[in-house]
Amino acid sequence: MQKSAGRRKFGENQGMIDTTERVWADLKERLKRSKFRLGIRLNKQDKAYFLKHGSDKIRQHAIDFVNQRLAPAQPARDGKQTPYRGHPVFAAQHGTGTCCRGCLDKWHGIKQGVELTGTEREYIVYILMSWLEDKVLQ
């Protein structure tokens, strides 16, 4: 697989890539301070699934999950909508504090009760893919 396909795809221009890479680096530092987030791993099956389907397909799944499970102003079963296993993106969500609207608020300053904007959705997918690529390349 290509090393940083997710990162390169996010922004077209160099400035944007710089900015988003810094965002991920800063978030990673903050996540390290949470035993819970740090303890979330990509299990063997999830890693195999990622490698089998590749970044582009997994990114599409991440987009679908974000649109369906997080984007509405009042997502169904908010707080419990993200399982702990069954898809690599689920693990990434728990690992990055993007599992529910409460965590999005706490970790990313994204307010609850309002539908996610396009930029916020892109940001979440970028964070998820960054986490996954880090884990897969480890």
Ligand SMILES: [Zn+2]
């Ligand atoms: Zn959560």
